Amino acid sequence: MDRGKEKDLGEANDPGKDKNSAYPDPGKFGDPLEAKDPFQLKPEDLTEEQTWQADATGKLASARKRYFHLKQVFWKSARYAPITTLGIGGHGIAILYGEADTDGKLANRIVMKRALHRDFNLSIRKERRWLRTLSRAMHIVQEVPVYVSPEERQKLDNFPTLCLEYLQGGTLLSFVNDKIPRDKTIPSRLLWSFLLCRR
Numbered sequence: 001m002d003r004g005k006e007k008d009l010g011e012a013n014d015p016g017k018d019k020n021s022a023y024p025d026p027g028k029f030g031d032p033l034e035a036k037d038p039f040q041l042k043p044e045d046l047t048e049e050q051t052w053q054a055d056a057t058g059k060l061a062s063a064r065k066r067y068f069h070l071k072q073v074f075w076k077s078a079r080y081a082p083i084t085t086l087g088i089g090g091h092g093i094a095i096l097y098g099e100a101d102t103d104g105k106l107a108n109r110i111v112m113k114r115a116l117h118r119d120f121n122l123s124i125r126k127e128r129r130w131l132r133t134l135s136r137a138m139h140i141v142q143e144v145p146v147y148v149s150p151e152e153r154q155k156l157d158n159f160p161t162l163c164l165e166y167l168q169g170g171t172l173l174s175f176v177n178d179k180i181p182r183d184k185t186i187p188s189r190l191l192w193s194f195l196l197c198r199r
């Protein structure tokens with residue numbers, strides 16, 4: 001997809017806004033998931049560091065565009081629906097999607113991660129290369145298959161998208177931030193043990 005087309009994706013084109021559209025209701029998976037539209041993301045959802053790195057509104061606008069596009073890819077899908085925004089990193093946005101089974105019940109959760117800007121697509125590709133290199137490492141997040149039609153696949157591939165397993169307990173970074181005091185470092189042997197533990 002070229003950039004001009006991407007710019008056209010505005011709120012008016014949001015398939016979720018059309019009550020008659022085939023876009024699945026984000027709440028379709030029901031309890032116990034408190035499903036919410038990732039669109040409710042607000043500038044205050046960015047961490048202090050993230051707002052320092054870039055203008056919050058600009059970053060949020062990019063995140064919304066990425067999300068709009070992803071939503072368009074899956075808007076006819078009976079299988080995948082967005083649940084929430086997990087976060088915005090230095091380069092990308094991570095959105096949690098639910099995968100339904102044939103009865104429409106939540107069967108799996110998948111993280112879709114995209115670059116915030118075309119210039120960061122390279123960082124997503126690099127991350128993918130590393131993930132594939134580390135694909136047998138027990139404690140490294142893994143790519144997961146996404147079952148889409150050829151049309152959806154083509155749209156999905158217009159922007160490099162990482163489809164990852166969902167780390168329910170949080171990432172290693174969130175563990176370090178939560179549990180390791182700021183004046184302490186995580187021992188190298190522990191980090192190596194994460195990398196060397198094989199499936």
Ligand SMILES: Nc1ncnc2c1ncn2[C@@H]1O[C@H](COP(=O)(O)OP(=O)(O)OP(=O)(O)O)[C@@H](O)[C@H]1O
Pocket residue numbers: 086087088089090091092093094111113141164165166167168170171174
């Ligand atoms: N597979 C995942 N499971 C659960 N949460 C995730 C997953 N991937 C990302 N997240 C959450 O989404 C946030 C944004 O992720 P992302 O990978 O884009 O950024 P980052 O790793 O914080 O920074 P950077 O873009 O600089 O690598 C993370 O901080 C994390 O909280």
